Amino acid sequence: MNNKAKEILLKKRYRAEKRFRFFGISSIILALSFLCILLVNIFTNGLSAFSRTEILLKVNFNEKKIGININSTDKEIKQANFDEILQEALLNLAPNVPELKQAELIDLVSIDATIELKKFYLKNKDVLNKTSEVALTLSDDIDQVHKGNFPRDIPEDRRRFSDFQLKIYDEQIAKKKIISEFNWPFLFNADSREPEIAGVGASLMGSFFTLIVCLLLSFPLGILAAIYLEEFAPKNKITEIIEVNVNNLAAVPSIVFGLLGLGVFLNYFYLPRSTPLVGGLVLALMTLPRIIIPCRAALKAVPPSIREGALALGASKVQTVMHNVVPLAMPGTLSGTIIGLSQALGETAPLLLIGMVAFINVVPSTPFDPSAVLPVQVYLWSESAERGFVEKTSATIIILIFFLAFMNSFAIYLRNKFEKRWS
Amino acid sequence: MVNEKIKISTRNLNVYYGIKQALFDINLDLFEKKVTALIGPSGCGKSTFIRCLNRMNDVIDICKVEGSIKVDGEEINGKEIDVNVVRERIGMVFQKPNPFPKSIYDNIAYGPRIHGLANNQDDLDRIVENSLKKAALWEEVKDRLNQPGTGLSGGQQQRLCIARAISINPEVILMDEPCSALDPIATAKIEELIDELKKSYTIVIVTHSMSQAARVSQNTGFFHLGKLLEFNLTEKIFKNPDNKMTQDYITGRFG
Numbered sequence: 001m002n003n004k005a006k007e008i009l010l011k012k013r014y015r016a017e018k019r020f021r022f023f024g025i026s027s028i029i030l031a032l033s034f035l036c037i038l039l040v041n042i043f044t045n046g047l048s049a050f051s052r053t054e055i056l057l058k059v060n061f062n063e064k065k066i067g068i069n070i071n072s073t074d075k076e077i078k079q080a081n082f083d084e085i086l087q088e089a090l091l092n093l094a095p096n097v098p099e100l101k102q103a104e105l106i107d108l109v110s111i112d113a114t115i116e117l118k119k120f121y122l123k124n125k126d127v128l129n130k131t132s133e134v135a136l137t138l139s140d141d142i143d144q145v146h147k148g149n150f151p152r153d154i155p156e157d158r159r160r161f162s163d164f165q166l167k168i169y170d171e172q173i174a175k176k177k178i179i180s181e182f183n184w185p186f187l188f189n190a191d192s193r194e195p196e197i198a199g200v201g202a203s204l205m206g207s208f209f210t211l212i213v214c215l216l217l218s219f220p221l222g223i224l225a226a227i228y229l230e231e232f233a234p235k236n237k238i239t240e241i242i243e244v245n246v247n248n249l250a251a252v253p254s255i256v257f258g259l260l261g262l263g264v265f266l267n268y269f270y271l272p273r274s275t276p277l278v279g280g281l282v283l284a285l286m287t288l289p290r291i292i293i294p295c296r297a298a299l300k301a302v303p304p305s306i307r308e309g310a311l312a313l314g315a316s317k318v319q320t321v322m323h324n325v326v327p328l329a330m331p332g333t334l335s336g337t338i339i340g341l342s343q344a345l346g347e348t349a350p351l352l353l354i355g356m357v358a359f360i361n362v363v364p365s366t367p368f369d370p371s372a373v374l375p376v377q378v379y380l381w382s383e384s385a386e387r388g389f390v391e392k393t394s395a396t397i398i399i400l401i402f403f404l405a406f407m408n409s410f411a412i413y414l415r416n417k418f419e420k421r422w423s
Numbered sequence: 424m425v426n427e428k429i430k431i432s433t434r435n436l437n438v439y440y441g442i443k444q445a446l447f448d449i450n451l452d453l454f455e456k457k458v459t460a461l462i463g464p465s466g467c468g469k470s471t472f473i474r475c476l477n478r479m480n481d482v483i484d485i486c487k488v489e490g491s492i493k494v495d496g497e498e499i500n501g502k503e504i505d506v507n508v509v510r511e512r513i514g515m516v517f518q519k520p521n522p523f524p525k526s527i528y529d530n531i532a533y534g535p536r537i538h539g540l541a542n543n544q545d546d547l548d549r550i551v552e553n554s555l556k557k558a559a560l561w562e563e564v565k566d567r568l569n570q571p572g573t574g575l576s577g578g579q580q581q582r583l584c585i586a587r588a589i590s591i592n593p594e595v596i597l598m599d600e601p602c603s604a605l606d607p608i609a610t611a612k613i614e615e616l617i618d619e620l621k622k623s624y625t626i627v628i629v630t631h632s633m634s635q636a637a638r639v640s641q642n643t644g645f646f647h648l649g650k651l652l653e654f655n656l657t658e659k660i661f662k663n664p665d666n667k668m669t670q671d672y673i674t675g676r677f678g
Binding site: 234235303305306307308309310311312313314315316319323324327328 | 477479482484507508509510511514515517519521522523524533534537538584587588591
C-alpha cells in the first residue's frame with residue numbers, strides 16, 4: 001500500500017470515529033431532553049400542590065350557638081356542632097345578601113373547615129364568647145383560582161365558581177385575608193374526596209410498610225437462594241432448570257404476580273385485603289429473582305483464588321463462602337437489592353389486583369391496616385376530574401421520584417463504602 | 424537419602440479430569456524438612472500433583488484422584504478422610520498472591536481463628552506476630568496491621584500468604600510457582616525465606632525456573648506428560664541426570 005492509500009484509509013477511520021461519537025452524543029442529548037421535558041412538566045404541574053390557600057376569618061365563638069360552656073370536656077367539644085358559628089362568620093363577609101347567594105358564601109371554605117375550627121378551639125379555649133381570627137382552608141375551586149390554575153375570564157356558567165364568589169375573594173385579597181402556606185396536610189393526610197384536604201400520608205405509610213415487608217422477605221430469601229445456587233448446589237439438570245426459571249421469573253409481567261397474590265394469599269390463606277402485608281408478599285415474589293440474579297453475578301465475580309486461599313487453610317465450605325466470598329459480593333448484592341426494591345416501589349399493576357386500589361381515608365398504622373401506595377395513589381388521582389387532583393397527581397410523582405432518587409443514591413453510597421474498604 | 428524420614432509418599436497415584444488422565448502412576452517420596460522441587464514443562468501435571476497432596480483437587484468436580492497418599496504413614500486420600508483436617512496439616516501457597524480482602528492482621532488471624540488455635544487475644548497477637556516474623560514481613564507491616572492486605576506490593580502479598588499458611592502451624596507447605604508473578608528482588612526474598620522455612624517445615628515447590636529449583640531444593644522431581652520421569656537429589660539431576668529427557672529439559676532444549 002502506498003502512502004496515498006494509507007492516508008485515505010486513515011482519514012476514513014477518523015471519519016468513522018467522529019460519526020460514532022456524533023451518534024452517541026446525540027442519543028444522549030435526546031434522552032436527556034426527554035427526561036427534562038418530563039421533569040419540567042411534572043414540576044410545573046405539581047409544585048403548586050405543596051402550598052395551600054387559607055382565609056383568615058373572624059369567628060365569634062358564642063357558647064350558646066356551639067352548645068358548650070367553659071367547663072365542657074374535650075369529648076363534649078368534639079361532639080359539639082361548630083357549623084352555625086362558621087356559617088355566621090362566612091355570611092358576615094357580605095352582610096345582607098339574598099338567601100340564594102348565602103350558599104355560595106358557605107361554599108367558599110372547605111367542607112373540613114368546621115373540623116379545623118373545632119381543632120382551633122380545642123387548642124385555644126380562652127376564645128370562648130370572644131371573636132378571633134382563624135385560618136381556614138378554602139375550597140378547592142378558590143384554591144385553584146388563587147394558584148392561577150383556573151382562568152377567570154371565561155363565562156360564568158362554564159366555571160366552577162360564580163362571579164359573586166370571585167368578588168368576595170377579590171375583596172378578601174385586598175384586605176390581605178387570603179394567605180398561602182406550606183401544605184403540611186398534603187404530606188400527612190389520607191386520601192379524601194375533597195382535593196384541598198386530600199394527602200399522600202396514607203400512601204406514604206402504605207409504601208413504607210409494603211417495602212419493609214418486601215425487604216424482610218425477599219432479601220434473606222434471595223441472598224440465601226443465590227448463595228446456595230452459586231456456591232453449594234451441585235451442577236446438574238435440576239439446578240439448571242431452577243436457574244433458567246429464576247431468570248424467567250424476572251421477566252414475568254408483574255400483574256401475573258398480582259393474580260398469584262389474589263389467588264393464593266387472599267383466596268386461599270384469607271390474608272386481609274388491601275394491606276401492605278399482602279402487597280409486600282406479592283412484591284417480594286416479584287423482587288426475589290431481581291435480587292437472586294445480581295447476587296449470583298456478584299458471587300461469580302469473586303476471584304476463585306480467594307476461595308482456594310481459604311480452603312487451603314482448612315476452612316470448611318461454609319466458612320469459606322461466608323467469611324471470604326460473601327463480603328466481597330456484598331456491594332453488588334446490596335445495590336442489586338435496592339434497585340429491585342425501587343422497582344417494587346414503583347409497581348402498580350399487581351397491587352391493583354390485591355385490592356390496594358381501595359379508597360383509604362385513614363392513615364394506616366400497621367402493615368395489617370388497609371392502605372394505598374404511592375403509585376396507586378397517582379393512578380387513582382389521575383382519574384379524578386377535579387383540577388385540584390391534577391396538581392396532586394404530579395406532586396405525588398415528585399414525592400415518588402424523590403423516594404426513588406434517595407434509595408438509588410443509598411445504593412451507590414453502600415457500594416462505594418464496601419468497595420473502598422478493600423481496594 | 425536413605426537415612427532421611429519420609430513425610431509424604433504417594434503410590435500409584437492416578438488423576439483424571441473427566442476422561443483425560445493427567446497423572447500416571449506417580450510414586451514419589453517427599454522427605455521431612457527438605458525442599459523438594461518439581462519441574463517440568465507446562466501442563467505436565469506438577470500442579471495437579473501437589474494439589475493432590477492437600478486434596479485441593481476435590482474442589483474441581485470432574486477431577487478424580489486414585490491411589491494412595493500417605494502422610495506420616497497415614498492415608499489421606501479417600502472419601503472418608505476429613506479434607507479440612509488434611510489441609511490444616513498441609514498448607515498451600517498459590518501462584519498468584521491471594522490475600523483475603525481483610526486487614527493484614529485478619530489475613531493471618533483467620534486460620535488460627537477457624538481452627539481455634541488461640542485461647543485469647545494475646546495468644547492471637549502472638550501467633551500473628553510470629554507468623555509475620557517467620558515470613559520476614561513483620562518489620563515492613565508491623566505499623567499497619569489494620570490496613571488491607573490487598574494494599575501491599577506483590578512480593579509482600581506473597582509473603583503475607585506464606586505467613587498465612589504457616590499461621591496454623593502446618594507440617595508441610597506446598598508452593599505452586601510462588602514466584603511466577605514476582606520481580607527478581609521479591610523472588611530472591613521468597614527464596615531466602617524458603618531456605619529459612621525448611622528448618623521447620625517440609626516444603627514442596629513447583630517451579631518453572633531451573634535456577635530456582637537448583638538454588639532452593641535438595642530433591643528434584645522431573646515431570647513430563649503426567650509421568651514422573653526422574654526423581655533424585657537436586658545436585659544429581661542438574662549435573663548428571665539419568666534420563667535423556669531430563670537432560671534435554673534442564674539444558675533448555677525443549678519445554
